[in-house]
Amino acid sequence: MTTVPEPLPSDLAEAHAMILAERAARLAAEAEAATAKATKRVLDLEIERLKLEIARLKRHRFGTSSERSSRLEQLELALCELEETVAAVDAAQALRAAERPEPEQPRGTTPRKPARRPLPAHLPRTRVVYPAPTTCPCCGGAVRKLGEEITESLERLPARWFVIQHVREKVSCRCCEAINEAPAPFHPIARGRAGPNLLAEVMFGKYGLHLPLNRQSACFAREGIDLDVSTLAGWVGTVAGSLQPLTDAIAAHVRAGHRIHADETPVPVLAKGKTREGRLWTIVRDDRPFAGADPPAAAYFYSPDRRGVHAERFLQGFTGIMQADAFSGFGRLYKPGRAFGPIVEAACWSHARRGFFELAELQKGPIAIEAVRRIDALFGIEREINGLSAGQRLAVRAERSRPLVDALAAWLRDQYARLSAKSATAKAIDYMLKRWPSFTRFLDDGTICLTNNAAERALRGIAVGRRNWTFAGSDEGGRRAAAMYTLIETAKLNDVDPRAYLADVLSRLPGHPARRIDDLLPWNWQKPQPISAAA
Template sequence: MILAERAARLAAESDRRVLDIEIERLKLEIARLRRERFGQSAERSTRIEQLELSLEDLEETAAAVEAAAETAEVQAHPRSKPARRLLPEHLPRVRVVEPSPSACPCCGGKLHKLGEDITETLERIPAKWRVIQHVREKFTCRSCEAITQPPAPFHPIARGRAGANLLAEVVFAKFGLHLPLHRQSASFAREGVEIDVSTLADWVGAVSVALKPLVEAIADHAQAGPRVHVDDTPVPVLAPRAQARSDQTMAAKPDGKTKTGRLWTMVRDDRPFGGNDPPAAAYFYSPDRSGEHAEGFLTGFSGIMQADAFSGFGRLYQQGAIVEAACWAHGRRKFFDLAQLKKAPIAIEAVKRIDALFAIERDIAGLSPEARLTARAGLSRPLVDDLAVWLHQKRAGRASRIAKAMDYLLKRWPAFTLFLEDGRVDLSNNAAERALRGIAVGRRNWTFAGSDAGGRRAAAMYTLIETAKLNGVDPRAWLADVLARLPGHSARRIGDLLPWNWKGESHAEAA
């Protein structure tokens, strides 16, 4: 009776977990469908991440319950499992033949092979370390006694003892996977190779100098676009402490406190309006959010800039070379917060009206500017005109957060409605926000940048890695190949090494 009761309890718990998993799975699917319908936004992405984590935890718990039930020889209610995917065909296969008897276990007779059954298991072999010896043999001529020897090979970094693949691994792990150097050093030590953090730091610094021409070329390409997305995110930076020396001079030393620096991104992506030029994301660092820094890295750019309502851009717009295009996602977010937290009817209605505009934009994404303008004239303009009238009607006499959200739109109405006049303009600045998402994730791991120089170095590395991602290129493989080729590469042909030109059989093999 006790065993039967225990079996029934485990089965009931299993049934409950199956239902919980299905509920969470449906919630996740609903959230994904809503995101596809209403467009990308930060609050929906955060919600989906929470649902995914919840779903993972429930599935792990259900698997543990099943394993415990099998160990106890109690039959729990089986849960439905997704169909298994085939293991990747491009991976090499290693045959491990299980030992077979040499004679028939029944009569001792000779055995003849009838066939075989193969069970495949996906496995990952830890990284292999090796020392590459570059041997330069010396030869002498017995006739003239001249000595001949091949020239020394180029090193990816000056006087460096690290190969291109190792350097790319360290740089990509730090800036692409957000693993601080001390964690990488500890991981290498567990694999039997001890590399000091200071040595890894020297490598990263040297790599940033070696790759500077590529960073500058990507920044120039981004600035040459007819339209760019610009945004920034805060970055904690270790603040210096001035200490008086005996000779009354001042030396800067870290005191453990941090200040707030900024990482800016300028994204060029012409694909939404059918452009053929490759996308690029250039990053810049500034010690604060003063407008002069934005003016500095935007020097030389002329065209349409999609950004938030940062007051530091004011002088750039006044000069006339840069045209402001406002972000509807920012305007929508102010209403969305009120709709979600306060359940305000006006905010809910505003969100619905703006979402209708995003729905139209998804249908015309990738069309030419002319085709987009035609569609917007017939579909979007009536909605925008109705929204303007509605906002003025609801705004009258109000002094609240709703009024502030309305003013955000109404005071910048020409910038918000520029997409109706120019088919190259997007409805939102989400391209720049997506480019900064990795930095927001990285902040949780590396906590702060060590200095302003470290912030500038991070901006350079993010420029390389994120641009490679935008062009569908494996950043680690690309960096390894570029570091190996760059020392002997002509400076006039630096464009051949940019991510969108990284083609060919040898590059595919490297990837």
């Protein structure tokens, strides 16, 4: 069927009108197509965002920390990029809509509006009032106030610098003419000019936010305050030394636990003409998985190399269960004839799963895929009983986990017998079978966790920080870093703001009795009230 075109008008005015109408229809069609294209782009981006979010949640739920760390960072970076792109497309679409009349929305549809959380209630409010007209703009009549509409926007001003003058009044006795004055206040640094909040800002910036001192000095200079790097370095060394009693107390608390996690990570250390590799170790005590009453804590220490003698020296006096990977340096700690008593090894199922996971992801091997599936079933049970008492965890493991572990052991031995000993899958199986008593120890003790993820999480900040500060300046710098990481990470484990904690402790520590040092530990610390803080 052919469409017969309409006859062209013979009148010039009618022809002009037809041309203008067709031009308007074409422009409207192009605008509608552009809107549809932009809408499709937004939907495509939203779909991609949701896919990434689902992948991130799956990785968070089923993946171990090592598998999550690199992939999760990539997903989060891609997610941020997509959200920025969606915002840019929305802004461009809103700008185009403002330039032309808004089309009518179909019935039953409402434009998508982002859900907004209310701004924090504790923040002070500054009212900016836009007065309404005093007379009616339409008829000029008198008006009466009906109320007000309030919209809030979040704002931030740069850091506020000020000088505190400590004024000590002097008096003279009219009788004996003796002169007296108020006692000098304590300062975080003797004869120092830095207040506790400034010192806390520098310390948390260096060890909590991983900002080297030269970057902090440049930031302060842009705010109009010249603080040399050498000055900041002097503050850091003095503060780290004054906080050492707290660090020692946290380490003693960690060693007093029944079960600990241990791990280490390399740290480049500056040497003559090059860098050498030192080590930062962490020992974590966290009894929350089995509803323990003692507070969690993470103690760090530094060593110039990876020899196990350093861990042995730090753990003098500790007896109990230690969860760690199969690092050979820990071998001497597990020997029966240890002078301070036995340390029982509990292996990490995350490390065992990691070998199979890599093979399943890279080679799609059926044995590796099945091993990951069986181990994930154990992880699923552990997630359900996390936070229960040790007795409850032990009962659930006896009923549900032990049959799965026994079946896994038989299946691994059967698969190992069919494989070449040199294959990657056989090596992953051999890693578990050689340490099977350590892997199954969690079935007989409800306090043992399935993984060593607590220690790996404690080292995650150091891995991120290495990208910023590149290397430690010396062995002493590594020891200072370990001491400050101990305070900052322990504060985080106890849901304490590290910066506020350091500021308050530095203000109180010079006059605090040494015998009551435990009052300043993160789990005993109480945030000061606003009135006392202002005073």
